[in-house]
Amino acid sequence: MSIDTETARKVAKLARIKVEDDALPALAAEFSNILGFIEQLNEVDVDGVEPMTSVTPQRLYRRDDVVTDGDQPEQVLKNAPDAREGFFAVPKVVE
Amino acid sequence: MTDLNTLTIADARDKLRAGEVTSVELTESCLTAIESAGKLNAFVHNTPEIALEQAKAADARNGADAPAMNGVPVGIKDLFCTKGVASQAASAILDGFKPEYESTVSGKLFDNGAVMLGKLNMDEFAMGSSNETSTYGNVVNPWKVDDRDLTPGGSSGGSAAAVAADLCLAATGTDTGGSIRQPAAFTGITGIKPTYGRCSRWGIVAFASSLDQAGPMTKDVRDAAIMLEAMCGFDPKDSTSADLAVPNFEAMLTGDIRGKKIGIPKEYRMDGMPADIEKLWADGQDMLKDAGAQIVDISLPHTKYALPAYYVIAPAEASSNLARYDGVRFGRRAKLDAGDGITEMYEKTRAEGFGPEVQRRIMVGTYVLSAGFYDAYFNRARKVRTLIKRDFETVFNDGIDAILTPATPSAAFGLGEDLDPVQMYLNDVFTVTVNLAGLPGISIPTGADAKGLPLGLQLIGRPWEEGELLNSAYALEQAAGFVAKPAKWW
Numbered sequence: 263m264s265i266d267t268e269t270a271r272k273v274a275k276l277a278r279i280k281v282e283d284d285a286l287p288a289l290a291a292e293f294s295n296i297l298g299f300i301e302q303l304n305e306v307d308v309d310g311v312e313p314m315t316s317v318t319p320q321r322l323y324r325r326d327d328v329v330t331d332g333d334q335p336e337q338v339l340k341n342a343p344d345a346r347e348g349f350f351a352v353p354k355v356v357e
Numbered sequence: 358m359t360d361l362n363t364l365t366i367a368d369a370r371d372k373l374r375a376g377e378v379t380s381v382e383l384t385e386s387c388l389t390a391i392e393s394a395g396k397l398n399a400f401v402h403n404t405p406e407i408a409l410e411q412a413k414a415a416d417a418r419n420g421a422d423a424p425a426m427n428g429v430p431v432g433i434k435d436l437f438c439t440k441g442v443a444s445q446a447a448s449a450i451l452d453g454f455k456p457e458y459e460s461t462v463s464g465k466l467f468d469n470g471a472v473m474l475g476k477l478n479m480d481e482f483a484m485g486s487s488n489e490t491s492t493y494g495n496v497v498n499p500w501k502v503d504d505r506d507l508t509p510g511g512s513s514g515g516s517a518a519a520v521a522a523d524l525c526l527a528a529t530g531t532d533t534g535g536s537i538r539q540p541a542a543f544t545g546i547t548g549i550k551p552t553y554g555r556c557s558r559w560g561i562v563a564f565a566s567s568l569d570q571a572g573p574m575t576k577d578v579r580d581a582a583i584m585l586e587a588m589c590g591f592d593p594k595d596s597t598s599a600d601l602a603v604p605n606f607e608a609m610l611t612g613d614i615r616g617k618k619i620g621i622p623k624e625y626r627m628d629g630m631p632a633d634i635e636k637l638w639a640d641g642q643d644m645l646k647d648a649g650a651q652i653v654d655i656s657l658p659h660t661k662y663a664l665p666a667y668y669v670i671a672p673a674e675a676s677s678n679l680a681r682y683d684g685v686r687f688g689r690r691a692k693l694d695a696g697d698g699i700t701e702m703y704e705k706t707r708a709e710g711f712g713p714e715v716q717r718r719i720m721v722g723t724y725v726l727s728a729g730f731y732d733a734y735f736n737r738a739r740k741v742r743t744l745i746k747r748d749f750e751t752v753f754n755d756g757i758d759a760i761l762t763p764a765t766p767s768a769a770f771g772l773g774e775d776l777d778p779v780q781m782y783l784n785d786v787f788t789v790t791v792n793l794a795g796l797p798g799i800s801i802p803t804g805a806d807a808k809g810l811p812l813g814l815q816l817i818g819r820p821w822e823e824g825e826l827l828n829s830a831y832a833l834e835q836a837a838g839f840v841a842k843p844a845k846w847w
Contacts, residue, residue: 277676279719280704292717293724297724299668300665300669311744313739314739323600341456352699353697353701
């Protein structure tokens with residue numbers, strides 16, 4: 263399957279990665295190469311096969327629904343690029 | 358006296374308990390080795406103060422009943438979050454990130470008395486097979502046969518190079534498609550990926566959550582057994598962690614594999630396989646047969662589809678896991694222009710912070726999960742994954758105890774050979790099936806190619822039977838007698 267530059271642009275947008283216009287054709291060619299490799303999967307007969315959801319047969323571990331952690335806003339904010347007054351700060355999102 | 362940094366964990370443990378050496382002496386010896394090994398670029402965040410403090414505590418705790426790893430200096434892959442110490446997953450997007458918490462696995466090692474020398478280089482977010490995608494630059498393999506710098510493999514390339522060059526006694530690695538076993542093979546050391554669920558993933562930067570497992574990278578099989586035991590065990594903080602008792606793996610190393618059935622999968626005999634690898638594999642079969650095992654030809658019919666299935670599933674999970682790097686909560690945020698809003702912040706931050714291979718995989722993952730392609734790619738790959746696992750279940754149900762394969766399709770190659778992404782992906786052709794099926798796999802050095810570069814064989818075991826697997830590996834190691842070390846040039 264061949265990926266065109268418009269599809270590459272759309273995927274970059276969905277992934278929230280800025281790709282300059284002049285880099286799109288090369289990116290599309292790389293995607294086409296990788297997806298061409300993946301196309302082999304179409305040779306496999308998967309009729310009636312369940313998609314794997316867990317590699318081990320175990321049930322996911324469940325714990326009691328109680329608070330086990332929290333009350334440490336300073337630690338939570340410590341690595342933020344911009345934190346103010348106990349909050350993460352981001353560019354304005356509403357006018 | 359031997360340089361202390363060249364000791365195995367088992368030797369160091371015995372000497373520590375006997376009072377022949379102190380952990381401070383061992384640690385200082387490693388710190389000196391690290392200082393003079395800058396050319397390898399294996400250690401990227403050194404923590405000598407923490408190391409010496411931990412070593413002093415270990416010496417105070419020393420005694421006959423001290424834990425096995427007490428006082429043993431190790432390196433920690435940069436993918437593990439270590440409290441107060443830079444943990445960047447070798448990515449620029451995590452510049453300056455110092456976790457406020459400790460990963461379960463590194464915490465278990467420290468509770469066991471292990472000493473942290475520093476953080477080890479790797480491929481960015483563990484995505485790569487040559488350690489060329491790191492924001493810290495390439496790691497160089499300590500093995501050298503001409504004027505080329507060779508890759509140590511990836512993604513745990515720093516861990517592999519550091520252990521092979523005796524900068525530490527052992528190191529942690531992680532393995533999503535072969536990232537412990539391939540670099541172990543390229544550097545002549547031992548590396549085991551345990552069964553999915555054995556080691557807690559909590560606090561390890563996630564790449565592909567259904568495939569990621571931590572494991573030890575060590576100088577021999579005995580050390581792998583000792584260190585694995587210290588790393589694994591149930592953790593309520595990881596919902597996929599197995600609530601199973603951890604056996605004493607070292608006690609299971611008898612070397613007796615008489616009557617064991619070792620499967621040789623015909624699908625692993627690739628077209629154009631180098632003669633050196635063919636011979637290594639045949640020699641390994643002879644060694645196991647001489648040790649009393651029975652060699653059985655088996656078939657794993659869906660092997661060919663493991664790599665393409667992996668390159669759907671792993672990028673899909675990565676695209677989801679790496680959505681958290683948005684410039685808000687941790688790591689770096691791009692410099693914004695006047696008028697830039699939150700979308701520009703996300704897009705610029707991620708374009709600047711992620712390297713090309715990581716960007717590529719996020720976008721491939723985004724594509725295969727997008728509306729209209731989810732069934733054609735992602736669901737199909739998950740169905741093929743079911744079939745790959747079934748292949749293994751069938752041979753194990755038929756009585757096979759372990760499977761022997763080459764670990765890699767070649768010896769270490771040169772850095773900067775500029776392979777295209779798909780060519781690079783082929784490095785994992787023998788290892789990736791094991792992650793898809795959630796099985797334990799171990800790489801052991803058993804020979805060398807014509808130029809003298811180390812080569813490894815892989816043994817694949819039944820789920821949760823790491824002890825049996827380590828014992829088979831131990832028998833193979835004894836028979837192969839591989840003891841070569843790289844000559845110091847760095």
